[in-house]
Amino acid sequence: MKIKIKLLFILFFIYFAKAEERIISNYPLPKNNGEEILRITNDLNYVANLFELTNDFEKIEIKEDKIFLTRKPFLKSIDIKGNKSFWKDEIAGITGLRINSALDSESLKTIPLRIRQFYAEKGYLFANASISTKFDENGNAFVRLNIDEGKKVKLNDVIFLSDQKISEEDKNQLLKVLNLKKGDIIYFDKLQESIEKLNEYLKNNGYFESFVVLQDIEQVDNNFANIYILIDLGSRYFINFAGNNSFDSKQLMNLLTFKENGFNYNELDLSKENLINFYKSNGFLDVDIITQIEEQEENQGSAERPYIKINFNINEGKRYKVDKIFIDTDYEEIKSEISKFAGNFYDKNKLLSYLQEQEKKLYENGYISASYKVEEIKDENRLTLKVEFKKGKKYILKEIKQKNHSVKKDFKLPKIYNPQELLDLQDEFKEKVREDGYLDAEVLLQTDLIENNDRIDVIATYDYNLGQRYRNGLTFVYGSFHLSPNVISKQFPKKEYFEKENFDVSMSRLYESRLFDYVNPLLLPQEERKTVDKAIFVHDDKRGLVQGSVGYSTDQQFKASVAVILRNLFDYGYEFSTYVERSNFQTNYRLSLGNRLFKWNLSGFASTFLFNQYHRDYDLKSSGYDLFLEKRNNRWVKSNFRLERKYNVITNEGIFTPLKNYKVITASFGLTDDHRNNRINPSSGYYGILNFKTTFGDVNYQSLEGSFRYYKEFLDFFIFSQRFSTGYSFKSTNALPLAERYFLGGIANMRGFGFEELSGEQKIGGNSYLLINNDLRFPIYQKYNLYILTFLDLGNVYTKSNEYRNPYFRKTAGIGIYVPTPAGSLIFDYAKKLDAKPNENKYRIEFSIGLDF
Known part of the structure; x- marks a missing residue:
């Protein structure tokens, strides 16, 4: 019995010893799993380094088998006073301070200076700012910033301070250059x-060593100031060219280096060399230049000012014409162009430029050994050129091999050989195997050349040395005030080996969760353990959030929405939101509760809703609730499931409907594949949606809908986009209530038709539709993302299945302006029906902002 009690006591002691905290902080820490990692590794230095990466601590010490953290204060609030001319958010942005982030006391010292500089740039030269900080016992900091803006300052006078006397005439000229006058x-x-x-200006006037600086700004009265400008003129230099009969002095002046580097004898020699090379390249092969330096004085009023005169005495000599040209080449196409240089003054630069252009052109077409050489032969007064230009054989990349490993890649061979492409491919292969967990991998490139009669075949072999594959290691999570670290760490699947794609998917989910205002991930390879550890630093945004948007389109006219969102609830990242939308088309209410960070890459929301829609041929009131689940399969593909129960009431119908009041339960399964290179303004890739829906209750049917859109850029200017959309309900149109039928028309689908104007041959809507949108856009003002858009739309709604199998398309075309923005696209277009029928409007002017098409 005594032995059992003693054993129980030991077990309790071990448990509590393990549970004892070994990470001690002077202030409370954001939520983190540092203690857990320390229990796993028992490595104090490793865990201390993890906390060091956060940049939240002034000091980290290891002693007594514990980690002692001296945490920086966390900024709790910024109180800004005195900012009469600028918004508080603008001033807060200048300070660089962030609420609920670590506060570096050293950075506080520079904030008043930055504020004064900001105000000075806006004309408030004598603005003042002071800063004070209070701290509480939990390490929270409360910053108060007091600003005295003063008034905008006007110029009273400009006072020049100089080592040399500045005359009144010179002062006026300097003021003219400065473009300053009293009262500005x-x-x-x-x-x-x-x-x-x-x-x-001074350097252009020969003061190559001049130095100009703002010395002081003196306040004269409340809003006037004198500006003091210090000018160290140094010596003045005059450049004199003599003997330059063929070129003017201004042209030669641009070849000198004194303005950029000041005057010294090294720069003098360099300038002389530039002049000689310029003359020789223009046919003056015997040119000779002698330089001479003279120190003199010039009179200015009653004073004498010293200056230095630099003379370039040029003996141009004869300008040679090309008498004969001997061309040795295997590239016959260039002979006629080179021959044109004969009989003309020798222009070396022009000749070399032409040869370089031809060499580059051949290189791009596989003649990578193309080369040239020019020899100048002077015989008395004649100039003979020997031009050697060798094209060599064309190099063809015939085969690409991979040894010891293989990365899937489609190669269109044979093709013109380009060495840089093979090097880029080597980097791509290396990056891919490292992303698959072989972090020490190297990929060697070997090229074998096989010479044929008319070409050289290249065989490229990539030899992989993979090394040991790295395993998934530990995940350190730090920084949330409301979310359990386990929620974040569980986003990273417990797979044995590290793969970059899985990591990217997990990070995408954290970004898309919208729970944080920033997420900073670090990969920490551990070479000794052959593992990849991860450090995920997050920072919470506000838990409560109000979002609103306003848009307009010619279909729905004004549209406004507002959402109130509560996030990071229950320590697990749950989200509660209420959403209201109002437009001429509908009023929409929705309450939702869910989470974007469930395990297994799942997101889920349960909602209740009520909406009123005002359609072209009927009104619809719906109420109910739904359950929505979404899974991110990889970085491109998402799958989703929705289960919805709703009660529909149709009123004001202008078309017969078999049911006006009915209840349905709908289950839908969807896939989304987004391979676009840019979600705001894509120029390549594709975007596909597939959705299967089954409805039962008062109405029973199944439907299938799909949409596929791709983007193609060509000529580095034009972007062509095409979208194929279709929907098919496996039920007779006449048996479907109006709200379950398809209608087309409007700027979002079939442009040129009004909202739901396209309703089939019988004008009752349809159980299927086909739509093809063709867009061609090109930029006219790249800076502001302004595009011209032309389009051709083909589509129709079908009432019977045989119409869908043998479709007849309505056709529209148009032109417009397109401006993509993060808040939605701005579109203005003119659309015309190409097959307008009697009593139909032939064209529509359409406008939309905040609606993605």
Whole structure:
């Protein structure tokens, strides 16, 4: 009995010893799993380094088998006073401070300076700012920023301070360059630009060593100031060219280096060399230049000012014409062009430029050994050129082999050989195997050349040295105030080996969860253990959020919506939201509760809803609830399931409907594949949606809907996009209530037709439809993402199955302006029916903002 009690005591002691906290902080920490990782690894240094990566701590110490953290204060609030001319958010952005983030006390010291600089750039040169900080016992900091803006400052006078006397005439000229006059508002950044212009002006006038700087701004009264500008002129240099009969001095001046680098004898030699090369390239092969330096004085009023005169004495010599050209080449196409240089003054630059252009052209077409050489032979007064240009054989990439491993890749061979493409492919292969967990992998490239009569075949072999595959290691999570670290760590699947694609999918889910204002992931390969550890640093956004949007289209006219969202609930990331939408087309209410961070890459929401829709031929009121589940399969594909129960009431119908009041339960299964290179303004890739729906209750039927859109860029200018859409309900149209039928028309699908105007040959809607949208766009103002859009739409709604199998299309075309933005596209277009029928409007002017098409 005593032995059992003693054993029980030991077990309790071991348990509590293990549970003892070994990470001690001066202030409470954001939620993290540091203790858990320390229990797993028992490596104090490793865990201390993880906390070091957060940049939240002033000091980290290891002693007494524990980690002692000295946490920086967390900023709880910023109180800004005195900002009469600018928004608080704008001032807060300048401070660089973030609520609920670690506060670096050193950064506080520079904030008043940054505020004063911001105000100075806006014309408030004498604005003042002071900062004070209070701290509570939990390490929370409360910052107060007081700003005294003052008034915008106007110029009273500009005072030049110089090592040399500046006459009144010179002062007026300098003021003219500065573009400053009394009474102007002084903007600090523009003042700096003016001083740079003055510096450039002085160098252009021979003061190559001049130095101009803003010395001081003196407040004269409440809103006037004197500006003091220090000018160190140094020596003035005059450049004199003599003997330059063929080129003017201005042209030669551009070849000198004094403006950029100042004057010294090294720059003098370099400038002389530039002049000689310029002359020789223009046919003056015997040119000779002698430089001479003279120190002199010039009179200015009653004063004498020293200056330095630099003389370039040029003996141009004879300008040679090309007498004969001997061409040695296996590329006959260039002979006639080179022969044109004979009988003309020798222009070396032009000749070399032509040969370089031909060499580049051949290289791009597989002649990678193409080369040229030009020899100049002077014989008395004649110039003979020997031009050697060798094209060589064409290189063809015939085969690509992979050794010891294989990365799936389609190669269109044979093709023109380009060495850079093979190097890029080597990097791609290396990156791919490393993304698959072989972090030490190397890929060697070997090229074998097989010479034939008319070409050289290239066989490229990529030899993989994979090394040991890295396993998934530990995941350190730090930074949330509301979310359990386990929720985040469970987003990373417990697979044995590390794969970058799985990691990217997990990170996408964290980004898409919208629970954080930033997520910073780090991969930490452990070479000794051959594992990839991960550090995930997050920062919570506000738990409560109000979002609103306003849009307009010619179909729905004004549309406004607002959502109130509560996030990060119950320590597990649950989200509750209420959504209201109002437009001329519908009123929509929805309450939802769910989570975007369930295990197995799942997201799920349960909702209740009520909406009123006003259609072209009927009104619909629906109420009910639904359950929505979505799984991210990989970085491109998502699958979803929706179970919906609703009660529909149809009123004001202009078409017969078999049911006006009915209840249905709908289960739908969907797939989304998004391979677009950019979601806002894609230029390549594709986007596909497939959805199967089964409905039962008062109405029983199944339907299948799909949409596929691809993007193709060509000529580096045009972007062509085509969308194929279809829907088919496996039930007779006449047996379907109006709300279950298909209608087309409007800027979002069949442009040129009004909202739901396209309703089949019998004008009752349909049980199927086909739609083909063809878009061609090109930029006219790239800076503002402004595009011209042309389009051709083909589509129709079908009442019977044989109409769907043998479709007849209505056709529209148009032109418009398209501006993609993160908040939705702005579209303005003119659309015309190409097969307008009697009593139909032949064209429509359509406008939309905030509606993606």
